[in-house]
Amino acid sequence: MEKRPKKWEIELKLPKGKIKTFVYSDDGTNIVDRFGPQYECKVLGIMKEEEVKDKKKTESEKLQDELEPIDESKS
Secondary structure, three states, rough: OOOOEEEEEEEEEEEEEEEEEEEOOOOOOOHHHHOOOOOOEEEEOOOHHHHHHHOOOOOHEEEHHHHHOOOOHHH
């Protein structure tokens, strides 16, 4: 069985305010490094499956679900 990355909830501070969104990562250690210094990124934790199912998916989340995960081991 293929190991799938976990879905991590993050908070990003943008010029127009803060947003909560998510990214995929195996262990969460490389998430902050993905964003430039102009963005303040805070990792809130792993999103639990029941939380994901309870929330109505946004258009962005629907598109994200269709993407292939990045293989971080090939860096």
